[in-house]
Amino acid sequence: NAGVTQTPKFRVLKTGQSMTLLCAQDMNHEYMYWYRQDPGMGLRLIHYSVGEGTTAKGEVPDGYNVSRLKKQNFLLGLESAAPSQTSVYFCASKGLVYADTQYFGPGTRLTVL
Amino acid sequence: EDQVTQSPEALRLQEGESSSLNCSYTVSGLRGLFWYRQDPGKGPEFLFTLYSAGEEKEKERLKATLTKKESFLHITAPKPEDSATYLCAVQADGSQGNLIFGKGTKLSVKP
Helix, strand or coil: CCCEEEECCEEEECCCCCEEEEEEECCCCCEEEEEEEECCCEEEEEEEECCCCCCEECCCCCCCEEECCCCCEEEEEECCCCHHHCEEEEEEEECCCCCCCCEECCCEEEEEC | CCEEEEECCEEEEECCCCEEEEEEEECCCEEEEEEEEECCCCCCEEEEEECCCCCEEEECCEEEEECCCEEEEEECCCCHHHCEEEEEEEEECCCCCCEEECCCEEEEEEC
16 A cells, blocks of 8 residues: 655756646545645645545646546646746545545656756 | 644743644544654554544553643643643544545654
8 A cells, every 4th residue: 555656756847838747636525635845835635536536736737747547546737837837745635524634745846057 | 614723833831831722623524633752764653533512542651631612731740751642633523534624733852
């Protein structure tokens, strides 16, 4: 039982390049989330999904797109990376139970030059 | 606007010196308050969920309490391995399970 995994762990991009971050969970969770964490800002929600085939915007969605084609996977895309997207990205998932716990992945450290 | 404020931003303790971390929150209706621990370079690790005022939960040297406006994470006789950033988050009624996080308290415990 691996929990929540993220690929890749580190990535360096040049401004304007695109990339996709992959999140996978093996807990059969319905809900999945993408956050970014910046120094002094705390964790901020980018996008989330309440089930396979659904996505919704969070607090800071601009510049990102997401897809949830399979229940266990949640993809975060950057179409044209900008230096302001340099951050650590965390994926999380949770079940359907009332106020269920979100479980986090290990993170992806992204640098945009 | 739903909001979470944690204090202090950083706390330095000597081994064995007990203290408390504070999490103040403003939320339309509280569904749950969560405490996480985060080590450098790692993802947040779940510690506790509190649902209603007056509730308390304990785990080893940690005890979390909840009132209608704030939560405390009490650390009794801390050890160096308790050094980490502690995050507080709230889930509001009507949210899609979304959490609002505070900025965290960085705890350092010196031997």
